[in-house]
Amino acid sequence: MRLSSLLIVSFTFLAAAGLSLVAAGFAVTGMEYSTEIAVRRTLDETGHDWAEVTADGLRVELNGTAPDEADRFTAISVVGTTVDAARIIDNMDITPTADLAPPRFSVEILRNESGISIIGLIPRGAGRAAIVEQLANLVGEDRVTDLLEIAHYDAPAGWTDAMTYAVKSLQSLPRAKISVVAGQVSITAISHNIDEKLALEKALNRTAPPGLRLALDIAAPRPVITPFTLRYHIDQNGGRFDACSAESDGSRDRILAAAQKAGLAEPTTCVIGMGVPSPNWSRAAELSIAGLAQLGAGSVTIANADITLVATAETPHALFDQVVGELENALPKVFALHAVLPVPEAATESAGPPEFTATLSPEGQVQLRGRLTDETLRHLTDSYAKARFGSDNVYVATRVVAGLPTNWPVRVLTGLEALSQLRRGSLTVTPDHVNLRGMSHQENATAEISKLLSAKLGGAESYGLEISFEPLPEPEDKPMEPEQCEAELAAIQQVHKIAFEPGSATVAADSRETVDAIAVILDQCGEVRLEIQGHTDSQGREEMNQNLSQARAQSVLNELRARRVVTSSFAAKGYGESTPIADNGTEEGREQNRRITFHLIRPEQRPEAQSTLDSAASENTDIEPSGETAPETDAPIEQETPEQ
Structure with a gap:
């Protein structure tokens, strides 16, 4: 019996142990499966479907080939949110990187x-x-x-x-x-x-x-040219270069173009070199050659910054003076001009007396030509003319000569002062006479200029005046007549109407173009006294409508001020429902009664009396200017019905 009991106990113990082992095996397998499923789901949800998962007990092995090191690290991190990081075994590979491109040698x-x-x-x-x-x-x-x-x-x-x-x-x-x-x-x-x-x-x-x-x-470096020289000659055979120097291709092209205009007879070129005395060399050469061409014959020589212009003996004195004066004033400052007019062997008096001339065009342009006594007078004449006629309006082509009368400076400056009182005209000063011709918009210009010349030249001096009178033309931008201004505003009102936000004094956004058009008309009206009138329909309380109409009229005035319209002579007044122009019993009538109107304030009528004009001037359909400026008025604004 005792042996049988021991066998039973042993068998029972062995059976329990076997069952425990089987149960433990099933438990481990279930845990591995659930862990593998959870990790795989996490990887798929985060976009790492390239990774493979194998669960071995408590360990989780990750296999597969990651696109790069960053993806591999990210996969390990997201798996660590599902299982303990200590259980993760990394068996992943990384896609090999391509070879680096060689550098640029x-x-x-x-x-x-x-x-x-x-x-x-x-x-x-x-x-x-x-x-x-x-x-x-x-x-x-x-x-x-x-x-x-x-x-x-x-x-x-x-x-x-x-x-x-x-x-x-x-x-x-x-x-x-x-x-x-x-x-x-x-x-x-x-x-x-x-x-x-x-x-x-x-x-x-x-x-x-x-x-x-x-x-x-x-x-190839340019040669050094010293002195930097140009010489151009014109005779009966045309123009030719004896020497030509330029500092660049562009300078050469400009000089040759000027020579061709002056009658260059045969193709030539200029030596491009270094040593140019001024960056304005080509400009000085152009002006000198053009001046010689005006004379018709002679030569011009430029050596560094010295210019010598030699005319022929047949050159008229007046033409020579004009060309030399223009050239002296046009040349760049660094260049000095020496002009020579040979004296004919048999000199005659046909050259005429010396003179100074000034012409004033209707556009205000002044040209000064002729002879002056010295350099000081030339600078003084230039400055005086620019002060009288404007710095940008004076062209100087005078030259300095000796032998002029001692009172020449007084004649020239007094003549310029008299010329400045004309609208257009001309001044001629000779040793024995001062002549002034032209037109003025002042009827008494002849008398006033005569007083000036007599006082400054003296009673013994001879002068002549030929001055006509022309009325001042009407300005092109003359303001409209007040009645025309009122009519233009009424015409705009017949097409468009100033609208407001419902129950508000704020000008509606879609009415801005209307206010813009009114502002344009008012800019053309000049100084007019104008009343901006506000009107409402009869809906709501009378006091509320009165306050609302005043606020709307003031709002339109503010909108015009915002558009820089001069409104110092304007007034804003509200008339409420007191001056209807249509039946307030219909929607169409009420719409016509809600309006802004513009009326002249005439001397014989007070602004308060203007209300009586509305019924008689119903054809002046109301306008509704646009804008968003808040009303400026001391009167309170009460809420009105949406139809207002």
Whole structure:
């Protein structure tokens, strides 16, 4: 019996242990499955569907290939929100990255009197030591500055040919900058003259290897010209240059164009060099050649900043004075003019007496020509004329000559003062007479100018006046007559009406164009006394309608002020429902009664009496100007019905 009991107990114990093992196995398998399902769901929801999950007991293994390191790290992080991070085993791989592209290889070589400098990035195997040695053979080892860097990449196609050609080219370029990239060389250099430039370009192009892109910029310095000279001559055969210098291609083209206008007989060119005395050289040459062309014959010579203009003996004195005066005043300040008019062997008195003239155009432009006694008088005349007629309206073409009468300055300045009182006219001053002709808008202009000339010239002086009177023309921007202004405002009101927000004094947004149109008309009306009247229909209480009409009239006045209309003579007045122009029993009638009107304030009528005009002037349909300015009035605004 005892043995049987022991067997039963042992069997029972073994059976329980077996059941426990089976239960534990099922529990582990269930936990692994649930863990794997939860982790996989988390990965799919976060976009990491490339990852594979395997649960092994408490461990969670992650497999798969991540697009990059960031995605791999993110996958581990999101799984760590589902299971303990200590249970995660990372068996993931990362997609291999593509090879980095090689850098852009380039070299800059600079050669001058100090030696050679070379800087840039070259590929491996490019022969750095050999390059530096070749450069050292040109200028000496201690005069080569090596700033090259090497990148461990193979040389690109065309690199070796370009580098070899660049180093070889330096043998014939003592002053140059060479830029090298694969398949391309750019050379900037300086030669001694144009012939050397052409020879270098030919040699460099001939020695360039096939397929190499070559860019050449070789400059030849301009010669130094001293003195910087130009001489142009005109005779019966036309114009010709004895000498021509210019500092640039543009300057040369301007000078030649001026010579062609002056009758250049045969094609020529100008030497482009250094040493120009002023950046305005071409301007001075243009003016000088044009002045000589006006004379018709002679020569002009420019040596640095000195200009000599020589006319022929047959040149009329008046023409010579005019051309020289204009040229003296037009030349740039650095240039000095010396004008020569040869005296004929048999001089006659046919040249006429010296004179000074001034002309005033209807547009206010003044031209001063003729002779003055000295440089001081010329400056004084110029300043006085600009003060009288405006700095931008005076053109001076006077010249200084000797031998004029001692009272010449008084005659000239007094004549200019008299000319300034005319609308248009001309002044002529001669040694024995002052003559003034023209037109004035003042009826007593002749008497006033006669007093001026008599007082300043003296009773013994001779002067003549031929002055006509013309009434002042009506201005083009003459304001409208008040009645026309009122009619124009009424015409606008017949088309558009100033509308307001319901129950408010705020001008409606869609009425702004109407207020703009009214503002334009008022700007053309000038100074008028105007009453802006506000009216309502009969709905609501009478006091409320009165206050609302006043506020709306004031709001329109404010809108006009905002548009910079001068409103100092305007008044705003509300009439409420007291002056209807239609039946308030219908919607159409009430709409007509809600209005803004504009009326002239006439001297014989008080503003309060204007209300009686509304019924008689019902044809003046009301307008509703636009705007959003809040009403400015001391009267309170009561709420009205929406129809108001």
